[in-house]
Amino acid sequence: LVFLILAAVIAVAAAGVIYWLYIDWDDDYFAVTNKRVVSAQKIILLYESRQESPLDAVLSVSANTNYLGRLLSYGNVVMKTYTGILSFDNIPNPEHIASIIEEKQKRISTSNVQLEKTARINTVRDRLGFTSAPPAAKKDNEENIPQNIKPGVLPKWLANLFNMRVVNEDTITYRTHWFIFLQSSWMPTLILAGTILGAIIHIIYPFTPLDRLTSLFASLFIIFASGLWWLYNYIDWRNDRYLLSDEQIVDINHKPLSSEEKRSAALNNIQSVEYQRIGLLGLVLDYGTVLIRIGDDQFTFDDVYNPSDVQREIFQRVEKQKQKQKQAEVEGERRRILD
Numbered sequence: 001l002v003f004l005i006l007a008a009v010i011a012v013a014a015a016g017v018i019y020w021l022y023i024d025w026d027d028d029y030f031a032v033t034n035k036r037v038v039s040a041q042k043i044i045l046l047y048e049s050r051q052e053s054p055l056d057a058v059l060s061v062s063a064n065t066n067y068l069g070r071l072l073s074y075g076n077v078v079m080k081t082y083t084g085i086l087s088f089d090n091i092p093n094p095e096h097i098a099s100i101i102e103e104k105q106k107r108i109s110t111s112n113v114q115l116e117k118t119a120r121i122n123t124v125r126d127r128l129g130f131t132s133a134p135p136a137a138k139k140d141n142e143e144n145i146p147q148n149i150k151p152g153v154l155p156k157w158l159a160n161l162f163n164m165r166v167v168n169e170d171t172i173t174y175r176t177h178w179f180i181f182l183q184s185s186w187m188p189t190l191i192l193a194g195t196i197l198g199a200i201i202h203i204i205y206p207f208t209p210l211d212r213l214t215s216l217f218a219s220l221f222i223i224f225a226s227g228l229w230w231l232y233n234y235i236d237w238r239n240d241r242y243l244l245s246d247e248q249i250v251d252i253n254h255k256p257l258s259s260e261e262k263r264s265a266a267l268n269n270i271q272s273v274e275y276q277r278i279g280l281l282g283l284v285l286d287y288g289t290v291l292i293r294i295g296d297d298q299f300t301f302d303d304v305y306n307p308s309d310v311q312r313e314i315f316q317r318v319e320k321q322k323q324k325q326k327q328a329e330v331e332g333e334r335r336r337i338l339d
Contacts, residue, residue, distance in 0.1 A: 024042070027040075032097070032100055049274065052311065058086075059080045059081060061077065075090070119334065170246050172245075173242070175241050177305050188230040199223075246320065248266050249264065249314070250262065269295065270314070271295070273292050273293070275289065276289050287304060287306075
């Protein structure tokens with residue numbers, strides 16, 4: 001009987017490990033869209049990370065396999081970018097995937113050249129008084145990238161309650177997660193709540209030798225002091241914010257009654273954006289860190305709510321800024337040719 005129980009426990013444990021390995025394998029994915037390449041890695045309940053790079057930032061693509069990989073048709077696709085290496089590890093048919101990435105890069109280049117050529121021709125025809133052919137509709141919709149984690153109703157409600165994401169015209173303001181505020185303010189909150197509860201109980205049923213008036217003044221003093229402590233932590237949390245506009249990103253760190261540190265960088269200098277969720281709380285409460293590489297420097301949006309959405313919005317603004325810059329360059333080149 002003992003042997004059967006032990007065998008059953010081992011079988012259940014083995015099944016649990018196999019299921020955990022399957023879920024861990026199923027959560028990892030790689031994606032190639034018409035604008036970028038994506039590598040997402042996740043260890044269930046512990047860690048999540050996603051790296052992205054625009055296709056025009058990929059300098060070279062190579063497929064690496066070993067002997068077993070050649071037999072079973074799997075290997076690694078390694079992409080060198082301006083900021084380092086982005087790798088698709090242990091994927092099937094790596095040579096085919098590498099050729100797809102190179103083909104999409106060629107399409108981007110060819111499409112840009114063709115659009116520029118058509119725009120120049122139409123500009124010349126307009127200047128000469130001819131009717132220009134209407135430009136072809138540009139399909140700029142990006143292919144969808146799967147998102148494994150979606151915030152629930154309660155996290156969304158708390159995010160709105162604490163204003164962790166605020167849109168003001170063309171600027172988005174992000175704040176650190178409300179849980180970070182609770183971590184820094186649990187002590188004054190506990191003292192404040194305990195003092196108020198103790199004062200109410202003492203008024204109804206005195207449990208100290210102090211008279212009610214003395215006890216009330218002592219409670220009011222503690223409530224005032226702990227309230228100021230709580231308010232300081234709240235203002236400190238609220239003053240730390242990250243801004244995303246059409247032109248730049250800004251990191252503001254402002255201590256109440258003290259100094260303010262402000263860093264900013266232009267969107268067209270951003271080379272890569274990735275995010276990480278670490279630990280069970282980061283996955284359950286949906287917060288993490290967004291890492292933005294700008295040359296040799298790195299900006300971090302620490303402990304922001306729904307970091308995958310923050311990453312997506314940054315990429316959208318970067319792409320919009322690049323298109324605007326390209327359009328300005330094309331217009332300048334057209335004027336030069338016409339002159």
